[in-house]
Amino acid sequence: MQYEAIVIGVSSGGMNAMKIIFSAMPAHFSIPMIIVQHLGAHSDGQWITLLNDKSQLEIKEADEKEKIEKGTIYIAPPNYHLLIEKDKTFSLTIDERVNYSRPSIDVLFESAAEAYRNKLIGIVLTGANNDGTKGIKRIQECGGLTIIQDPKTAESAYMPKAAISAIEPNFIGSLDEIAEFLIKIEQQKR
Amino acid sequence: MQYKDTSDLEISLLLEAIYRKYGYDFREYSQAHIRRRILNRMALSGFEDIAQMQSMVLNNVPFASELLQDLSITVTEMFRDPAFYRSLREKVIPILKTYPFIKIWHAGCATGEEAYSMAILLQEEGLYDRTTIYATDFNQLALNRAKEGIFSNKLIKEYTSNYQLSGGKESFSSYYTSHYDNVIMNQSLKKNIVWANHNLVTDSVFAEVNLILCRNVLIYFDQNLQNKVQSLFYNSLINGGILSLGSKESIRFTDYFEHYSELDLKQRIFKKKY
Numbered sequence: 001m002q003y004e005a006i007v008i009g010v011s012s013g014g015m016n017a018m019k020i021i022f023s024a025m026p027a028h029f030s031i032p033m034i035i036v037q038h039l040g041a042h043s044d045g046q047w048i049t050l051l052n053d054k055s056q057l058e059i060k061e062a063d064e065k066e067k068i069e070k071g072t073i074y075i076a077p078p079n080y081h082l083l084i085e086k087d088k089t090f091s092l093t094i095d096e097r098v099n100y101s102r103p104s105i106d107v108l109f110e111s112a113a114e115a116y117r118n119k120l121i122g123i124v125l126t127g128a129n130n131d132g133t134k135g136i137k138r139i140q141e142c143g144g145l146t147i148i149q150d151p152k153t154a155e156s157a158y159m160p161k162a163a164i165s166a167i168e169p170n171f172i173g174s175l176d177e178i179a180e181f182l183i184k185i186e187q188q189k190r
Numbered sequence: 191m192q193y194k195d196t197s198d199l200e201i202s203l204l205l206e207a208i209y210r211k212y213g214y215d216f217r218e219y220s221q222a223h224i225r226r227r228i229l230n231r232m233a234l235s236g237f238e239d240i241a242q243m244q245s246m247v248l249n250n251v252p253f254a255s256e257l258l259q260d261l262s263i264t265v266t267e268m269f270r271d272p273a274f275y276r277s278l279r280e281k282v283i284p285i286l287k288t289y290p291f292i293k294i295w296h297a298g299c300a301t302g303e304e305a306y307s308m309a310i311l312l313q314e315e316g317l318y319d320r321t322t323i324y325a326t327d328f329n330q331l332a333l334n335r336a337k338e339g340i341f342s343n344k345l346i347k348e349y350t351s352n353y354q355l356s357g358g359k360e361s362f363s364s365y366y367t368s369h370y371d372n373v374i375m376n377q378s379l380k381k382n383i384v385w386a387n388h389n390l391v392t393d394s395v396f397a398e399v400n401l402i403l404c405r406n407v408l409i410y411f412d413q414n415l416q417n418k419v420q421s422l423f424y425n426s427l428i429n430g431g432i433l434s435l436g437s438k439e440s441i442r443f444t445d446y447f448e449h450y451s452e453l454d455l456k457q458r459i460f461k462k463k464y
């Protein structure tokens with residue numbers, strides 16, 4: 001099985017969580033990662049530069065109509081929903097908030113599930129609301145691989161707990177364990 | 191929510207049906223976006239599948255109008271992206287000042303907040319009296335609300351803050367009067383705004399204008415359709431005219447990239463070359 005993309009949803013406590021996962025990824029890790037992190041509407045993207053310094057992979061904000069490339073980490077821009085098209089390009093919208101959030105994890109996950117079907121890995125990490133629950137369920141329905149952070153290890157347990165109450169994920173673990181698991185999966189496919 | 195998987199084919203048939211029956215053409219909109227809106231409507235209205243919804247669309251006009259509302263996203267704000275309006279003041283107003291008469295086109299004006307913001311800015315810069323603002327959208331309900339110029343006062347706090355950040359020179363409250371839970375925009379702001387129904391996909395060029403604002407509309411279109419609409423804009427602008435897009439929109443991937451110079455790349459303000 002070749003996984004073609006990883007989508008990650010993270011809310012409060014996300015900065016730290018992303019730092020840990022991104023810095024654990026080796027330079028040859030090729031599966032693109034696409035992240036929705038809840039942030040203020042006027043956040044300026046300064047933090048992306050900071051994360052970039054910590055990662056061997058390129059981290060950038062997702063652009064409208066941009067083609068999704070291997071070995072790249074994409075972050076949803078603040079105040080837009082991020083969707084994935086079947087031709088593996090991004091769309092942005094300013095539709096109403098979903099779960100009080102824009103970008104919303106559910107919106108990314110549901111469109112990614114349709115676009116990648118069983119070639120998708122979905123991950124729900126720390127957070128204080130239940131955005132991502134519907135989306136991770138949809139990923140599972142479409143045959144994708146599901147991973148949820150162990151709520152005991154999460155800065156904010158609410159979001160992973162909500163996700164676990166909706167599905168039985170393929171893997172539960174701490175941030176380090178999730179990073180390790182992803183690296184193992186990526187190696188298997190070679 | 192439990193919904194059945196829906197094939198792309200059914201959705202494209204539905205869009206075809208809407209187009210043939212009502213003339214609204216969504217066939218080249220972002221597919222992921224359209225799918226999301228259609229599946230949401232399907233769940234809300236309790237349909238089992240797209241086919242059932244299609245027959246409803248064809249036979250029930252009120253339902254069809256409701257679906258059109260779902261597909262037209264009218265989310266907007268006054269002085270949205272304050273930095274953009276600052277750049278308008280600093281970089282675009284000096285150019286507009288050189289013309290005796292000014293025509294501005296807001297394409298996809300939704301409920302009008304953007305056009306009112308422009309009217310305020312032009313009044314403060316002393317240009318409003320020689321300007322006509324054409325504010326267009328294909329959503330008649332949104333246009334009707336825009337024309338009224340009545341907004342919920344829950345929004346005013348945010349709009350006031352946007353206005354101040356955008357370099358506003360007055361007290362924002364001088365532009366409206368409060369009325370129960372609403373505010374009513376001043377009559378003097380409305381006087382040079384022409385509200386009109388215009389569909390960017392199916393209607394043609396309608397004026398020769400100095401400035402076009404089309405913000406957060408093109409993100410909903412696929413690349414091919416973006417290209418077509420850019421041709422419409424190119425042909426509507428005078429030489430040296432200005433095109434402003436939303437902060438995440440670009441002309442880089444269209445055929446018209448070469449025909450504009452950048453006035454402010456970050457704020458997506460471009461100038462048509464002579």
Ligand SMILES: C[S@@+](CC[C@H](N)C(=O)[O-])C[C@H]1O[C@@H](n2cnc3c(N)ncnc32)[C@H](O)[C@@H]1O
Nearest residue numbers: 262263264266298300328329389390391405406
């Ligand atoms: C998200 S709103 C943008 C409002 C405003 N320009 C802003 O940036 O705040 C998008 C608007 O585009 C309009 N729209 C979408 N497709 C259109 C079309 N084919 N022709 C005209 N207007 C269209 C919608 O009805 C909606 O009001």
